[in-house]
Amino acid sequence: MRIAVDAMGGDAGPRAAVQGSAVAVQAWPGLEVDLFGPRSLLEIELESLPRHLAAAGSHLAVHHAADVIRQDQRPSDALRRGERSSMAQMLGHLAGKHAVAGVSSGNTGALMALARRELGMVADIPRPAISTAIPVRGEGLCYLLDLGANVDVGAERLVDFARMGDVMARHVDGLEAPRVALLNVGSEGTKGSASVREADAWLRELPGLRYCGFVEGDGIFAGAADVVVCDGFVGNAVLKASEGLARMLIERVQTTFEAHWSSRLVGLLARPALRRLKGELDPVRYNGASLLGLAGIVIKSHGGADATGFSYAVLRAAREVSQDLPSRLAQELGARPRRQARPGRTALNKSKGE
Amino acid sequence: MRIAVDAMGGDAGPRAAVQGSAVAVQAWPGLEVDLFGPRSLLEIELESLPRHLAAAGSHLAVHHAADVIRQDQRPSDALRRGERSSMAQMLGHLAGKHAVAGVSSGNTGALMALARRELGMVADIPRPAISTAIPVRGEGLCYLLDLGANVDVGAERLVDFARMGDVMARHVDGLEAPRVALLNVGSEGTKGSASVREADAWLRELPGLRYCGFVEGDGIFAGAADVVVCDGFVGNAVLKASEGLARMLIERVQTTFEAHWSSRLVGLLARPALRRLKGELDPVRYNGASLLGLAGIVIKSHGGADATGFSYAVLRAAREVSQDLPSRLAQELGARPRRQARPGRTALNKSKGE
Structure with missing residues (x-):
């Protein structure tokens, strides 16, 4: 199972996302994580993984994305100009079937708008909840x-x-x-x-x-x-x-x-x-909000989450993948009156x- | 200072309101309370006041009201048929200037509707908040x-x-x-x-x-x-x-x-x-919600409040009286653009x- 992670959304830089991904990899056998963000920043974090997480490093891959969506950026602006951002690249990776779920702790409005455009919706749900x-x-x-x-x-x-x-x-x-x-x-x-x-x-x-x-x-x-x-x-x-x-x-x-x-x-x-x-x-402990109604799995982590908190969001994504949530939604909501x-x-x- | 109390709104009968009024009387020098409800019920409560509250009994007066507004009664029904209820009688007492504030732990919607009819509103506020x-x-x-x-x-x-x-x-x-x-x-x-x-x-x-x-x-x-x-x-x-x-x-x-x-x-x-x-x-400790915008002071107590809780609601009313809140509202809101x-x-x- 491969999950894509926007490593740049956290309030305090990419460390929580990188270390949290490592924690999740250790907790979920077979999990691989693709990290999105500026290569140099992410590589520094990978190299400085704490000793007890170092073994997980081989299951984390860096995908370069030069830009970052700001917390105060409008969704419309993210849609227009966010193409090179770690968030959009992460979602594009997911849309291209290179990963089965995505996680970000970035700007919620931008995440919703970009995810909707990249992944589409199930049934006739107009916007994610x-x-x-x-x-x-x-x-x-x-x-x-x-x-x-x-x-x-x-x-x-x-x-x-x-x-x-x-x-x-x-x-x-x-x-x-x-x-x-x-x-x-x-x-x-x-x-x-x-x-x-x-x-x-x-x-x-x-x-x-x-x-x-x-x-x-x-x-x-x-x-x-x-x-x-x-x-x-x-x-x-x-x-x-x-x-x-x-x-x-x-x-x-x-x-x-x-x-x-x-x-x-x-x-x-x-x-x-x-x-x-x-x-x-x-x-x-309960970090990780689901964006429901998307034709794909996207989890929003709290921007202030630490590594442990971020790992819960990644594991939430893994659980939704294992139950194939979007297909269930499409099937059951598509059949609605x-x-x-x-x-x-x-x-x-x-x-x-x- | 004389405050009118609907003694019949509490979830567990009139005891909390009667004892709570006695507690308030002891705490606020010069306070008198007029209690509204079926005379026989209220007299039983007054006679069985705990020893430490017995002295306050002489500052509590019973006013007979035969009926009670039910918790599930619609405001429109309370307006039409609630005339003999302890709540309406208490508010009528207030409207007739026999008391300077009212307290009830009864049905909120009915209290708002009856209070609005009996007391009217200040400035051009349409309904209490x-x-x-x-x-x-x-x-x-x-x-x-x-x-x-x-x-x-x-x-x-x-x-x-x-x-x-x-x-x-x-x-x-x-x-x-x-x-x-x-x-x-x-x-x-x-x-x-x-x-x-x-x-x-x-x-x-x-x-x-x-x-x-x-x-x-x-x-x-x-x-x-x-x-x-x-x-x-x-x-x-x-x-x-x-x-x-x-x-x-x-x-x-x-x-x-x-x-x-x-x-x-x-x-x-x-x-x-x-x-x-x-x-x-x-x-x-924070019991007692103000119905703001009325041309009078009415405090809603929590239905589940005990005697201590109810006393806070009565004391809240006393504080608003001492600051003449409705006149302040009328004056400042009447001057609005x-x-x-x-x-x-x-x-x-x-x-x-x-």
Whole structure:
């Protein structure tokens, strides 16, 4: 299995991507990684791989790309002038079937736009949706989508998100019948925006989907569903606020113990438990967001991810490859009812003059 | 100062409201509370006040109201048939100037609709916005609004929220120039929904407001602003997800220590620190959401609040009374530029055919 990596998207240069790729190669037998970026920079990183990763170096190949897409570059500009960038070269490699998945921690909007152009979409999904798994109560995970790729969306896109999340949870995570829910401001059908209520009516009539209605924000972390669907604006706000809150709470846990535990003995005893706790809450463990709906596998890593974090994104890509996610999406979403014959046409639609 | 309390909105009957009112009376010299609900139920609670609250009983007066607004009752139904309910009676008492503020932990939609009818609005705000303070990094607080009262709102309402949040933070919290921000999916002006970008252009030109542009979700808890403004759907999702996440993380902190600390000595030593931590993170401390824009003070308490939580909501009301918040809002928002002459008219408006 060969995965293409844009090594230049990280906030702190290519080191996290190169070392993270090496970590992933060690963890996934048979994995090869093609790294994209300025040759000289990447070769320096390869030569200075830490000793415990050095053996993985022979499974990492450098592909020269002179340019880099900047974080503040507009997608339209990336499309027009990004051809020689590590991101576009990486995606071109993927489109040319030289690799089976791609990973980047660069500019999300540019990644979406370039990936869509290079790889195309499945079924009639217009744009990729971004989804990531977040830790919820117990040992569970919940896929949240969309996370910012699509704002101001209508009911039809929410239904697409629900179906894509369902396919992913079934095939990549092996859940037999994932519980799919719509995020709303109340659990009653009379609440929420027009598009959410319309999507609710539609999803209720969709065969083969274990749709369980509305959840409110607290339901996400309570583990009320395996897939929670919302507009990209809402999902992005919820995800980023959650990251910010988790960071703040971990800090407070540490401060509490440092401030009040005068005994050095207790401080020493507490340290391993605190470390474990921090590890458990660490968002890095869940690094790697899927760009769903592409006719190919592309994973977005967090720009601030370290080598360990980046390796999770590469391994996420490997898992999606092993389950052939795009084919599953194409197959299951291609078979969906046509727009004209969609179920769930209710008074809500009619009131809009349809 | 006399505050009217709907004692019947709590999830577990009137006890939290009655005891919470007694706690508030003890904390705020000169405070009197008028309790609304079925006389017999409230009298039982008053007679069984715990010993340390018994002295406050003489400052609590029972006002009989036979009915209760149900949590699942529609606002329209509450307006039509809720006249004899504890909520409507409490608001009528307030409208008749028999009290200076009202508190309820009942059905939010019904409370908004009834309060709007009974009290009216200030300036030309069409509907109340809901706002609450959330704890952020350091010792700070951040007002988030709207929290669900208004979904699918346009730029003009977002600007109203910004101005109301600014007035509240200045007068109730004594901040000289609160930093006001718009929640968005990116910090660049090219990102986000049309209404958010339009509101941004407008706020940039608004005199007297310390507007600091867009923040993303993580900026809320990082303390990037004192007032963060968003659509009610987004605010509600962010707030409830944060409550859910905080609950999950506190559980994990406890589990981590219980699971790994075999030494009873350490367990005993850890207990006070854990208790303090839980207290610090306890959302109850910040209970009490303001219904902003009403020509009167109404505070919504969390339905699940205990007596301590409810007392915070009553004390929040007392603080807003002491600063005469509705007059400040009427004065400052009444002086705003008229709609026709609003600044920030950009290409975004024109593209909508205005």
